[in-house]
Amino acid sequence: MLYNKLTSLNRYNSHTFINVNSLAGSQLSGKITVNVPGLSCGDLIFKVRDVNYISEQEYYWNGVLEPKDTLSCSEGYIYLLSTQYGRKASIHIEEEQYEINELSSSRYILSHVNDSINNSNECYNGNSTLDSIGTAEFSGCDGNCDVRCLVLYTTSAKNSVVSINNLANMAIQQTNQALANSLIDMCELRIKLSGVEELPSFIESGVIQMDIDLLVNNVLARQRRDATESDIVILFTNADYGFDGLVAEVGPNDDLAYGIVNTNNAIGNRYIFAHEVGHLFGARHSNDSAPGYAHGHTWIKGLKRKRTILGFSSSPKKSRIPHYSNPQVYYQGKETGVDGENDNARQLRKEACTVANFRETILPFYIGLHGEQYACPCESIDMEVMTSGGAPGPFTFNWFSSIDGINWTNLQASGAYVIVLVPCIEGLEGFFIRVDVVSSDGQSRSVRRYISVQTQWPGQLTPCQGHKPSSVINLNSNHLEIFPNPTKNNWIINVNS
């Protein structure tokens, strides 16, 4: 029984039965209120940063905590996932981690993640000596440079979690969220899950550097990589390595594009899956002595050391932020990187197509969205959708915008290029644009983007004109309705006693 399995895992140290409402009915204008039992933070409000909502059975929702006054509840993230393997949530509040797992369609359990999983070291890969500078830089937006990742797992890895499939799905989503947070465009790089398969007969030796050699030389792993056209391979393990993960080599290297991630910290505050995937593109630790810009980043903020996904800390229990280093992106008012030194985002962009071409995947039809990721309040932005691949035109374009990423309003535009009015709403931090494209032979694709609404941002070309949103909704903005939902806005509403 799933309940017995879950409560027997040392991954968790306390459990509470909860109710989970529908996502569409729980969120209000892109905000979800969560009250975590046992955490003295009261109501926590998460603001949407990304959402892909198909139905209640298939969605992904990511939100950032609206900071509270208390120091202990000021920073957090929530990742919600619904798939054929059930619903799962990963909740990060400061150093605390919680997960929600589905036991049955009406029974959910909230579990506190045991802090002891952080006793391990994070990543075996120390300083790397290879210098990856010299590859020409180019943008991947002119074609499809999605990278396909095969997730393999050992028997002990499968037994260490509620659903290995949903762990893989969540790990991929968190990685793609970190790419988006780091201003790496959807048309530049996203990781696609090409398969989740058991690697029978692979038994962890307990020595992580030995196991990575066994993986690289595993005939079945190589065959499955080829058969699934996977550019990179991550093996989930669950052994007492003393390390959460490593890669065969800091890439890009076709022959050695393999990594190991312990299920304990694959998702969660350490983001080990996203970390090892970063290594496979040549991203390095913040303290790696190799020259160049491909380093993670850390900095002091108040009493805390902030660190990005490749950030190294001598006190590794401290949480990471879900960002790859990028001097063009601010976090709490501070750059998340340093030009020429700490810029994982640049490295990831640069090698995206190299890694994507490790195994060729022919996609007949691909669309990419071009345009700003930031917008001034009450002004407008230009967006253009590019089509490539083997689908014949003419194409039909349907544009939409949304405050919450779930309820969409048609933009009355029918070309590949649109000018979008930014909703003039007080307190609006961002909104979504989506375009659905259909080719003349009936193939359809959809792409969406979160546009961050700010008055200033790094690399801003033209200053904002200083329009002030009125506190009343501007009905002339004609694109958005912001209160479409019933006001039942607690995702977790009550605790069963």
Ligand SMILES: [Zn+2]
């Ligand atoms: Zn590492």
